[in-house]
Amino acid sequence: MGSLIATFSREAEELGAQLTRALLVVEKAEHGEAALGAAHAELRRGLHRLKGSAATVGLAELSDLAHEMEDQLAVHAADAALPRAVVDAFLTALDRGLEWMRSRASQRADLPDLAGVVRALRAGAGAAPSVPGAAAPRGPAAPPSAPTGEPEATGWRVDARDVASMVADVERLREIALRLEDQSRDVARCLSLLPKGLPADAADQLRSTLLAARVGLSGDAAEVAARVESMEEWLKTVCTLPCQTVVEPLHRSVRDLARRLGKEAKLSAVGVEVALDRRLLDALRAPLVQIVRNAVDHGIEAPDVRERAGKHREGIVAIRVEQAGNEVFVEISDDGAGLDDERIRSSAVGRGLVGADEAARLDARQLAALIFRSGFTTRAAATGVSGRGVGLDVVADAVRSIHGRIEVHSVRGHGTRFVLSVPAEMGSSPLMLVGVGDQVFGIPLYAVRKALPAQASRVRTGHSGLQLEDEGALLPLQDLGGLLGLRQPLSPGDGQPLLVVSAEGRETALAVDSTLGDRWPVVRPLPEEVRHLDPYLGAATLSRGEPVLVLRPSWLLESRTSAAAATPRVLVVDDSLTARAAHRAVLESAGYSAHVAASAPQALEHLRRGGYQAIVCDVDLGEGMDGIALTALVRARPELEAVPVVLVSSHDDDAGRRRAREAGADAFVSKQACAAGMLLAEIDGAVARRRRRA
Incomplete structure (x- = not known):
């Protein structure tokens, strides 16, 4: 019986979600008779199934509750909206029933009193709270913690670390498949480069060998790629769940919170069939709940306010999920009042998050970013929903913890849109x-x-x-x-x-x-x-x-400001990719904008197209013009005469320093000194000396 109850517990969670969806439809007459009739039928079927299944596994208390809900539903027209008080009573009874089911499945001794819930229903559903400000309805039923389907006894228990190890193996196989494809292309290039002077027999034999190698590599690459794709799909089936499992309970949350606040709002969801890694969904659950609650509390206006603004009485909170390559976008938007820049500005100053002068200089985008600061709120006093300055800062931290980003866009009077972008953990990306x-x-x-x-x-x-x-x-x-x-x-x-x-x-x-x-x-x-x-x-x-x-x-696609143009620029000239990257990192950490060139001709092209505050150049530039010659050429041009040049060399000797000085370099520094952190000091010193001469 214990295994049967565990199986039924999962079925009850499914039925709870189904019944909740139907109840949210039947409380609104604007859905029309057809939709209302379908929702009534869904309620009758769901309650009957809940009653029968509960009785089958010996759960008489839950069966009685479902039976009483059936009786209460039967007194209402099968194609008309239910009174909100009745819907409240049904939702509360359903919550208590599922809570009882979870306690029973986990063999807890302190089971909720379902008999009391049944008695309350028999006394009349109109006793349930129906006015704003009354006791808040209980929260929605939690989604199933595991996918429903066959009993656990027919499956295998897999450790998460083993799955993660398999994901890494699949990623490695994907890289091997890509390498095989590249090797096939390399062989094709070799075929096209066969010298024409080879003896005919040797040329034919070499061509035949290369063709066979190319065919073999192409076939192996295709087979490995197909197997990898199949394994990726299997892993996604095992490790992912549709976003609907997280979004579905939010329909009820929006409805209940709006009722509590004296508002009218509903949730719309698009793209929730997208399946994501379960760990990613778990991490997104709390941010989604917080942003949706904020949308209802701060964004959606009261019905009379919306009507005066020419909007529908009922506000919309919309969630859109989209996966593009290895990036997942979750957009939560509302059609409410939007962000109030001046209110944000004054609240941030009043709470000491920014100074008055700094706040006055902030643009709309920078002001919007303040709502993610810890301690920020526009509420003068805390309520049961908000006002404590804890919320969106936690959301931002949660999104960053899964390597994601969060952005906010708002138009005053028209609504606010939050965009969460997070990397998908599994699979390759074109x-x-x-x-x-x-x-x-x-x-x-x-x-x-x-x-x-x-x-x-x-x-x-x-x-x-x-x-x-x-x-x-x-x-x-x-x-x-x-x-x-x-x-x-x-x-x-x-x-x-x-x-x-x-x-x-x-x-x-x-x-x-x-x-x-x-x-x-x-x-x-x-x-x-x-x-x-x-x-x-x-x-x-x-x-x-x-x-x-x-x-x-x-x-x-972001618009660029003029701030980048005001940043001092330094041109780094070195034929070593590593050296260019190292010098650039040092310069950018000190506030410079560093451009790079791999040769003297590239450097001259950079200098022709724009101005620089300094040049850092390696003495040994490989073939062609070296750093000494480039410095002399720079000094010969009047428009570049005032640009300081710092030469870098792997040889720290007097002869090298003399040659650098004679060519017109402002400083000479060894690569060992650069590694010790002396490059910035030499650049700053050279720039300062040039300014004093000017």
Whole structure:
């Protein structure tokens, strides 16, 4: 009997959710007779099933409760709305019944008094509270803690660590499949490069061997990719649940809270069939509840206020879930009053979160960010719902804990929209690989609408910068290297690759140096130390082990302020990728904007297109012009004469220092001294000396 009760407990939770949905429909006459009739039928079927199943496993108390609810329902018309007092009484009885069921299944001794609930129903459902301010209805039934279906006895118990280990193995197999594909392409290139002077027999034998290797590699890559895809789907079935399991109880929460506050509101949900990792859903549960409660409490206006504003009496809280590649977007919006900037400003100052002068300078976006500060609230006094300054700060912390981001957008009088973006833990994600200089970046393929070559006839110059004429519209046109601070923004040349990128209903055109095709690697979150970097969604590893930073589409479409133009710029010239990255990290940590060049010709092109406050150049630049010659060339140009040059060398000797001084360098520093933290001091000193001369 114990195993039967455990099985029935899961069925009862399903029935509770079904009955709750039907009750939320039958309390509103505006749904119409057809919908009301269907909801009544759903209630009758659900209650009858609950009564019969409970009696079958010997739970007479719960069976009696369902029977009494059936009797109460029978006195009402089968195609008309139920009085709200009746719906309140039914919901309360259902909550108590499910609470009793959970206690009974866990063999607790202190079972709730179901007989008292039955007596209250028999006394008349009209006794339930029906006016705002009365005792709040009990919360909705909790969703099932495990997916329903066959009894546990027919399944296997799997440890979460074993599943996580299998996920890692599948990700590794995905990388191997990608490597096999690249090796197949390498063999194809070798075939095309066979020298023509080979003897015929040798050429035929080599060609035959390479063709066989290519066919074998292609077949193996396809088979591994198919197996990996199958394993990923199986893992998703085991490890994921539809978002509906988290969103479904919120319908009841919105209804009950609105009743308590004297408002009218309902929840609308789209995309909740998307299945996500259970751990991710668990982490999102509390943030969703808090934002939805805030929407009803702070956003949705009272019915008479909404009518005066030309709105429907009943407010809407909407949840939309969408998965794009390895990123999940959860949007919670309402059609309420929106954020009040002045109220936020005065509340933040009054609570000591910002000073009055700082608050006066904040724009709408910065003001909206204040609502995530700990201790912030616009309530003068605490209520049972809000006013204690604890809420959205906890939401922000919870979202960050799962490597996500939260944004808020609001229009006064029209509503507020929260957008949560979190990385999906499982599976690979298609990326478009693009080259900027000698660096490679990934852009999620779902955000790339098209790729096209640049044509001078389609590029316009507007007040806000360059624009691309595309399908009758003018899109902002930006240089990706300039956006990332790798160089001064460049105007695209004829034939240069352009990408049209879409995100959050907006589009922009990006000029890149090259497009390298698409790949399907696993995208992982950045390490904690660099997760604050806004441009990057995460990182991936290509088939040969090359790391690639993945750009965040929404960041690519953000409007840029003039603050970046006021940041002092330094040009770093070094043929070593590692050295360029190290110097750039040091400079940006000190507030400089660092652009990089891998050779003297690249450096001269940078200098031709924009001004710099200093140049950091390696003496040994490989083939061609070295750092000494580049410095002499810089000093020979009048427009560059005042730009300080700091030369870096792996050799710390007097001869090198003398050559640097004779060429016109302002400072000479060894790479050992750079590693010891002396580079910034040398740059600051060189800049200061140049200013004194001026």
